[in-house]
């Protein structure tokens with residue numbers, strides 16, 4: 001079923017295969033590497049482009065021409081388009097279409113999160129068929145409570161799309177919030193905030209019955225509940241950075257994809273993926289933006305850079321196979 005983005009009314013559509021199934025297929029065919037289209041002003045200059053809407057358009061469409069036919073997943077970073085206002089959003093729409101037409105799944109990194117009808121409107125903007133900004137999947141932030149994301153998770157399920165919830169992000173500031181232990185409903189607040197004092201923060205303990213669960217673990221468990229029983233995998237993913245020094249959460253029941261940004265320019269490597277994710281490597285989609293975009297502006301050079309990184313990952317056994 002598709003849903004009209006403006007009215008939120010269902011519209012007829014052909015049966016759509018779930019995002020999880022489409023992703024598993026894409027990774028089998030093209031490998032697990034997700035490449036970000038992040039039109040940083042400095043990258044525009046490096047590509048000898050002006051930092052204008054025209055420069056943005058040239059950059060994004062050349063990147064789409066290189067990466068769209070090559071990668072399983074392309075991840076435009078919405079912020080760099082939004083920075084140019086409505087003209088930038090128009091370029092984002094064209095970039096999404098160009099990647100999609102070339103066979104890539106488009107994951108829009110937009111990190112939305114809000115309450116009730118506002119979350120519902122965000123969901124319709126990106127996950128309803130017929131919306132100008134409709135994509136295969138988006139990133140969302142559960143800082144207003146994981147339950148506040150329900151409109152996006154529900155709509156994604158109805159329209160065969162996906163959602164990636166931030167769990168353990170790649171930036172050093174993340175653990176302050178993400179490794180904290182929320183108070184039990186009606187109960188006290190155990191040793192929140194300091195991972196060193198947090199008994200549930202070891203992989204062996206996190207998520208076990210009777211133990212306290214970190215915010216990140218609760219996000220992962222919410223995704224696992226949604227994905228339970230789905231084959232080959234569920235459509236609700238989580239974001240876990242490729243830069244972590246330890247995992248500290250359980251992933252064994254997730255049954256869904258793990259987007260791992262921070263691969264490349266932020267320091268994540270094939271070895272760090274191995275040591276962070278261990279047995280969960282097959283669910284991982286490592287994501288790199290600058291590392292690949294630095295090979296531009298020639299679309300063929302971008303494609304070659306993505307293939308090189310993808311080959312390294314395949315040799316290491318990363319991704320769905």
Ligand SMILES: O=c1ccn([C@@H]2O[C@H](COP(=O)(O)O)[C@@H](O)[C@H]2O)c(=O)[nH]1
Nearest residue numbers: 077169170241261262265266288289290
């Ligand atoms: O935890 C996160 C979540 C998202 N990102 C985004 O990924 C890219 C990373 O770009 P690089 O050039 O590969 O560093 C960027 O769009 C971030 O906003 C992340 O880095 N970490």
